Amino acid sequence: MTDTSPGSPTSGHGFETHAYDVVVIGAGGAGLRAAVAAHDAGARVAIVCKSLLGKAHTVMAEGGIAAAMGNVYPDDNWQVHFRDTMRGGKMLNNWRMAQLHAQEAPKRVLELEEWGALFDRTTDGLISQRDFGGHRYARLAHVGDRTGLEMIRTLQQRVVELGIDVYMECTVTDLLRDGDQVSGAFAYWRESGRFLVFQTPTVVLATGGIGKSYQVTSNSWEYTGDGHALALRTGASLINMEFVQFHPTGMVWPPSVRGILVTESVCGDGGVLRNSEGKRFMFDNIPEFFRAETADNEEEADRWYDDKRNNRRPPELLPRDEVARAINSEIKAGRGSPHGGVFLDIASRRDAAFIRRRLPSMYHQFKELADVDITAEPMEVGPTCHYVMGGVEVDADTGASTVEGLYAAGEVAGGMHGSNRLGGNSLSDLLVFGRRAGLNAAYYAGRMGSARPAVSDQAVKAAAEHALAPFTDEGGENPYTIQKDLQDLMQRLVGIIRKKEELEESLTELQSLNRRAENLTVEGHRQYNPGWHLALDLPNMLRVSECIARAALVREESRGGHTRDDFPKPSEEWGTLNLVLTESGGEISIKEQPLPVMPGELRQLFEEK
Amino acid sequence: MGYDLSMRLWRGDRSGGELADYVVAVEEGEVVLDAIHRVQATQAGDLAVRWNCKAGKCGSCSAEINGRPRLLCMTRLSDFEPEETITVTPMRTFPVIRDLVTDVSYNYEKAKEVPAFAPTPPDKDGNRRMMQADVERGQEFRKCIECFLCQDTCHVIRDHDDNKSSFAGPRFFLRYAELDMHPLDTNDRRKLAQGAAGLGMCNITKCCTEVCPEHIKITDNAIIPMKERVVDRRYDPVVWLGSKILRREQRNET
Ligand SMILES: Cc1cc2nc3c(=O)[nH]c(=O)nc-3n(C[C@H](O)[C@H](O)[C@H](O)COP(=O)(O)OP(=O)(O)OC[C@H]3O[C@@H](n4cnc5c(N)ncnc54)[C@H](O)[C@@H]3O)c2cc1C
Ligand code: SF4
Numbered sequence: 001m002t003d004t005s006p007g008s009p010t011s012g013h014g015f016e017t018h019a020y021d022v023v024v025i026g027a028g029g030a031g032l033r034a035a036v037a038a039h040d041a042g043a044r045v046a047i048v049c050k051s052l053l054g055k056a057h058t059v060m061a062e063g064g065i066a067a068a069m070g071n072v073y074p075d076d077n078w079q080v081h082f083r084d085t086m087r088g089g090k091m092l093n094n095w096r097m098a099q100l101h102a103q104e105a106p107k108r109v110l111e112l113e114e115w116g117a118l119f120d121r122t123t124d125g126l127i128s129q130r131d132f133g134g135h136r137y138a139r140l141a142h143v144g145d146r147t148g149l150e151m152i153r154t155l156q157q158r159v160v161e162l163g164i165d166v167y168m169e170c171t172v173t174d175l176l177r178d179g180d181q182v183s184g185a186f187a188y189w190r191e192s193g194r195f196l197v198f199q200t201p202t203v204v205l206a207t208g209g210i211g212k213s214y215q216v217t218s219n220s221w222e223y224t225g226d227g228h229a230l231a232l233r234t235g236a237s238l239i240n241m242e243f244v245q246f247h248p249t250g251m252v253w254p255p256s257v258r259g260i261l262v263t264e265s266v267c268g269d270g271g272v273l274r275n276s277e278g279k280r281f282m283f284d285n286i287p288e289f290f291r292a293e294t295a296d297n298e299e300e301a302d303r304w305y306d307d308k309r310n311n312r313r314p315p316e317l318l319p320r321d322e323v324a325r326a327i328n329s330e331i332k333a334g335r336g337s338p339h340g341g342v343f344l345d346i347a348s349r350r351d352a353a354f355i356r357r358r359l360p361s362m363y364h365q366f367k368e369l370a371d372v373d374i375t376a377e378p379m380e381v382g383p384t385c386h387y388v389m390g391g392v393e394v395d396a397d398t399g400a401s402t403v404e405g406l407y408a409a410g411e412v413a414g415g416m417h418g419s420n421r422l423g424g425n426s427l428s429d430l431l432v433f434g435r436r437a438g439l440n441a442a443y444y445a446g447r448m449g450s451a452r453p454a455v456s457d458q459a460v461k462a463a464a465e466h467a468l469a470p471f472t473d474e475g476g477e478n479p480y481t482i483q484k485d486l487q488d489l490m491q492r493l494v495g496i497i498r499k500k501e502e503l504e505e506s507l508t509e510l511q512s513l514n515r516r517a518e519n520l521t522v523e524g525h526r527q528y529n530p531g532w533h534l535a536l537d538l539p540n541m542l543r544v545s546e547c548i549a550r551a552a553l554v555r556e557e558s559r560g561g562h563t564r565d566d567f568p569k570p571s572e573e574w575g576t577l578n579l580v581l582t583e584s585g586g587e588i589s590i591k592e593q594p595l596p597v598m599p600g601e602l603r604q605l606f607e608e609k
Numbered sequence: 610m611g612y613d614l615s616m617r618l619w620r621g622d623r624s625g626g627e628l629a630d631y632v633v634a635v636e637e638g639e640v641v642l643d644a645i646h647r648v649q650a651t652q653a654g655d656l657a658v659r660w661n662c663k664a665g666k667c668g669s670c671s672a673e674i675n676g677r678p679r680l681l682c683m684t685r686l687s688d689f690e691p692e693e694t695i696t697v698t699p700m701r702t703f704p705v706i707r708d709l710v711t712d713v714s715y716n717y718e719k720a721k722e723v724p725a726f727a728p729t730p731p732d733k734d735g736n737r738r739m740m741q742a743d744v745e746r747g748q749e750f751r752k753c754i755e756c757f758l759c760q761d762t763c764h765v766i767r768d769h770d771d772n773k774s775s776f777a778g779p780r781f782f783l784r785y786a787e788l789d790m791h792p793l794d795t796n797d798r799r800k801l802a803q804g805a806a807g808l809g810m811c812n813i814t815k816c817c818t819e820v821c822p823e824h825i826k827i828t829d830n831a832i833i834p835m836k837e838r839v840v841d842r843r844y845d846p847v848v849w850l851g852s853k854i855l856r857r858e859q860r861n862e863t
């Protein structure tokens with residue numbers, strides 16, 4: 001190992017080298033679960049993550065983990081969960097993923113309990129389950145409104161117990177290949193700026209989402225689409241990138257907290273949406289597709305909380321895309337709240353003690369950040385960019401991408417949620433497919449024996465030069481400025497409601513941002529330098545944004561997390577097609593690909609009522 | 610409405626540093642982290658600060674604001690007068706990496722020393738039954754977001770690096786207590802808490818409780834009960850065994 005003085009930005013190419021069977025990129029629910037599975041299968045595993053262990057995005061999840069355990073409603077089972085998931089995704093989901101997910105989620109939840117998680121209980125001591133949008137039965141295992149924290153802490157403690165190596169505050173900037181196979185990963189320590197090379201025949205991408213490319217988002221700085229971009233660059237394909245979920249309820253005021261999530265549990269626990277005229281406008285926004293299962297009057301909707309068998313669900317609990325669009329049009333029609341949202345009211349419907357017990361973090365969040373007491377007054381909420389349905393195209397059973405040795409799980413993987421994800425289905429997705437990807441990566445490495453693909457010096461050198469480029473260019477652009485311009489562009493032109501001209505314009509603007517980003521300049525040296533870190537994340541954000549815009553332009557229909565003003569209805573033809581994106585020679589190409597066909601016995605589930 | 614805020618931010622690294630002055634435009638409703646981000650985006654692109662969620666949920670953005678350990682993302686500017694200068698320094702108990710970022714690996718090392726959760730076998734149907742009342746204590750402790758502000762503030766290690774090897778700190782007393790009070794755990798951790806983790810060195814000043822952003826009653830609900838249990842049952846394994854068995858039987862009745 002050669003020494004690199006971190007003080008001088010461009011000195012040397014010294015780096016440390018580590019060899020593993022499986023390298024997991026990401027320490028959210030998917031990454032941690034994958035690492036545990038790979039370890040249990042006998043592999044030597046490393047976890048690499050950009051932040052400290054325990055801080056990944058998963059920590060922010062609030063509402064719960066969807067799993068048909070049947071603890072509250074014994075009628076619930078995997079078939080019902082499967083059906084809800086497919087319908088929520090407007091039938092564009094990979095049916096096999098949706099099936100495995102529904103079947104395996106309950107076991108994965110019990111596993112967490114085995115490792116120390118303390119879920120809220122039913123009166124007979126079982127794991128309690130709560131209501132969420134799009135789920136027919138109360139099925140989200142939860143801990144108050146901090147379920148993600150419970151999940152990440154439990155898995156983190158498991159990883160520590162098993163003695164798995166964790167490289168934290170360490171960012172992967174390139175994947176290395178030997179021919180068509182993955183052979184390693186290139187990374188830098190945030191603390192020192194020094195480089196590392198992982199030699200490994202398998203990489204599991206578990207890097208989460210892309211929300212930081214939008215101005216109003218519930219996502220953190222980490223969500224720069226690194227995994228999506230790494231996969232593309234390594235030769236893998238992405239699907240469903242046009243589908244971005246805008247969560248209907250984000251905070252809108254004060255500006256500094258705009259976008260921070262207000263959990264859907266507020267509605268599940270009795271909260272309702274009103275416009276400035278005091279009207280529950282969701283009753284006017286029930287789509288045909290969900291009419292049979294949605295209450296069309298307030299009395300029935302209110303009875304539902306206590307008697308779910310004989311009443312239909314309140315329209316506030318429709319899938320997120322429906323609610324977000326409705327809120328958007330209320331605001332546009334001038335019936336919004338003072339700060340450009342709508343009202344979410346639980347104060348007038350539940351007593352203060354109930355609210356504080358069921359929604360402690362929300363109570364805390366509004367009190368401390370907005371001076372609003374949610375037990376006494378309504379909240380102001382509006383749509384916020386929350387989740388990307390699109391991601392790496394994977395094999396349903398194994399999580400394998402189209403590149404040998406490259407796996408993906410969690411938010412970075414595509415297919416499971418179709419055009420729209422149901423609340424609670426992400427945390428369960430992380431566990432089910434994190435485990436599958438980890439296991440299969442370990443098996444693959446095992447089958448390979450000692451004949452490992454090689455890491456070439458040349459590739460490593462190129463990766464190092466690429467990473468250091470922002471220090472060498474002088475007089476270039478400030479990465480913070482370009483990031484801001486990108487967020488503004490995506491919000492404006494590739495947001496909730498899209499149209500042809502705007503999408504075309506977005507592609508032109510993206511091109512000019514790409515050009516500007518070729519010449520970035522950062523101040524200072526390599527030690528913990530956020531400007532440099534951003535300069536390396538930025539090309540990923542730009543690439544992923546381009547994928548979203550391109551796919552959105554091609555899909556001429558409205559479905560789930562993709563709404564076209566100029567094609568306002570779903571089309572039957574598009575309903576059988578995925579859009580697949582690949583990159584070669586720096587150019588992105590896009591093609592249509594028929595959906596995998598669902599077997600007859602599963603299709604039957606949609607014919608019954 | 611908006612105004613120009615004066616800030617003093619500690620800039621430097623392991624080899625030393627100093628407070629640097631900045632003036633930055635801020636808006637109504639903003640938090641200290643917003644002001645720091647604006648300094649970063651417009652005046653000091655390499656200013657190091659750790660953060661993730663900006664919603665008080667991840668515990669990354671711990672630092673000292675006017676000398677008080679706090680989360681940068683949950684400290685509102687409206688807590689200060691507009692003409693007041695806000696001084697932000699890194700957590701003092703941990704070695705500085707750069708600017709406001711400290712090396713918190715001490716905490717990750719201490720986490721490795723806690724023996725793992727070891728539950729009783731599940732019931733015949735594969736479920737484990739626990740009553741809400743029995744999990745609530747543990748749930749309070751598991752609200753911990755690992756911001757390490759309690760560790761930062763505890764005088765046992767704040768200016769006494771030499772105590773670190775024998776003292777796990779309030780965050781981990783919480784963890785020992787959580788496991789000890791878990792209805793299904795089969796390990797006895799009291800001896801360890803008293804010995805290796807250094808529970809005995811805590812003299813119940815409650816400073817840790819005061820700074821906890823999750824409002825966990827670290828001292829009253831975790832440390833003091835743990836101390837009592839250590840004293841009560843230190844030499845009496847039968848009592849301990851009895852309590853675990855009793856709980857299990859209670860479970861089977863339900
Ligand atoms: C506020 C909020 C509330 C939510 N509530 C719910 C809910 O109640 N139920 C539900 O099911 N879903 C919920 N979601 C969605 C869900 O939390 C996320 O989709 C999910 O946690 C993503 O997990 P993950 O494991 O895929 O990635 P993450 O948890 O985001 O982890 C990504 C990891 O990858 C690492 N990483 C990224 N890039 C790199 C790189 N280049 N090098 C090294 N490491 C890298 C990061 O450091 C991080 O460790 C919520 C989301 C938000 C934002
Ligand atoms: S109560 Fe104990 S642990 Fe808490 S700050 Fe005081 S000495 Fe430290």
Ligand code: SF4
Nearest residue numbers: 753754756757759821
């Ligand atoms: S106990 Fe409180 S202060 Fe200590 S680490 Fe946890 S959340 Fe932070």
Ligand code: FES
Nearest residue numbers: 662663668670682
């Ligand atoms: S950034 Fe997460 S707690 Fe402040």
